[in-house]
Amino acid sequence: MARPKVSPLEKRSLKITFRVTEKQRQRLLTLADSCGTKPGDLVRTKIFKGHFPATRLPKIDEDTYVELKKIGVNLNQLTRHADSGKFPFGIDKTLAALLRQEEKILRLLLKDDSGSKER
Missing domain, CATH: 1.10.287 (Helix Hairpins)
Known part of the structure; x- marks a missing residue:
């Protein structure tokens, strides 16, 4: 089965880059891993929903x-x-x-x- 089409308004086509220290990068990767998500999804959820995704125990x-x-x-x-x-x-x-x-x-x-x- 093919992947469903995403509307142009919902498609993530723009890229934002920002710099972090190695310590911040490691912390971001650790947080993303504990939440079971990717670092970009973690940042996106925090920014737009105001909280981190629930952590997996x-x-x-x-x-x-x-x-x-x-x-x-x-x-x-x-x-x-x-x-x-x-x-x-x-x-x-x-x-x-x-x-x-x-x-x-x-x-x-x-x-x-x-x-x-x-x-």
Whole structure:
């Protein structure tokens, strides 16, 4: 089957070129890869729609999944204790450690796209 014809108004026939540093180029390529799109499409979406395309979440391996499941079970147990009024000694340190671990996992899963403030 042939590709459908694009109307002259929708056809992208003009080219715009701009210069970037090597660091900016690498960042653009990384962002485009994490969104599953081409760099030109990424820039076009950001400029004309005002936001980046949604990022694809990377597939996590089985070990990471098992570890996240264990953390979830522990948090569920701690929540039950807290709801019943029983606060184990040192719970504040444990919760702080879990929050730090959660932030670390999220950074790894999202490939630390913290440089992009305008999502």
